[in-house]
Amino acid sequence: ARMWSVNERTVKREIKRLMDAQLLVCTRAGVRGRVAAYRLNYAQIVRLSEPCWPLVGPDYDARMKERYRGETPVKVVNLADYAKPELSASETSVPGTWQRAMAQLSRENGDQFKAWFSQLEYVSFEGGVLVLRTPSKFAQRYIETHLSRPLVTAVEAELGPVTRIEFRA
Template identity: 40%
Template sequence: MQVIKPVGREAAAKKYDILSAMMAHALAGDQNAQRLVLRLMALITTRYNWQRNELVMGQREIARLWCVDERTVKRDMARLKGLGWITVKKQGARGRVSVLGIDLERIMLDTRPAWPNIGEDYVARVGGVEEVADRTVVPFRRPDPLPAEGLWGRARAMLSGEDGALYDAWFSGLVDGGVEAGCLTLLAPSRFHATYIRTHLMARLQVAVRRCDPVVSAVRIEAPS
């Protein structure tokens, strides 16, 4: 999948593509999903800074925009963070609200099943080959080990389904090191492999693991000594 970055001369069109994906995803879901996505779209279209990837808005302001109470805001923002659609860039302190970010790549991954509802031209435009974070780096392709059991097995299946090429290049070589104190340890085949995943792919990896088991809140990548 091509990562859409709403910058440059075609920024406006790319923003519409992202919002269209969210709309199609919502319409294909139930009423709860539709409401949640609509509320996020309201934040994006009114207060989101696309260039800086920043959303700075207090719960009281959000409640007023959504026409709900602050308890509903806390609940739905927690759901959006759990999905990985919203991230905390800077935690609020001393009366200042948190600076939030929106993971557009995660949103496009999750909405992809609904893209055909928009049209073949849309799928062709946004569904190309994904660009790995650093194109100057040539990833080492590792043979896939035996299918893992348990949590990592489920997370591997999710990552493979999202992007087979990226999975083959980077995630397939990770070996399950077990779960302890809410943290999944994964063993990388080399230091370079571990460093690249920590730098470029940790967010995607953590989302997959949390969706498979919400109790596991952290992922650690270990490299050979």
């Protein structure tokens, strides 16, 4: 907004317009103070601009048709190589399990789960005291400071009331 001497509302309105036209694709939502990230949707730009290619010139039209009409190679990534093993039917069907609490957190905010909660290791839950192992002191402090509320909510839904969380590094 500062660079083009317009207000933030104008920028937000134009980004919304480009998103509605599917010219921009949001790659990371802007939440809780984080800046959103976008990328151009080249396929949509090509589709919308194709009728104008002959107006630029026959050579441009031929080059663009050659470039965007041909089959582009598709890179196939086998996600099974990167996925965590599926939980067995007994683990997911038993009410009140740590795995189900983690699945709930994953559904609510996948990015946050991957970054923070997936690193947690369940140790025990007795008398309302949840004991977890963290990979580092930094992760422990961050979860205590910023993410304790969603963690407690998910765990209480599965395991019962939580009076205290203890971390072990």
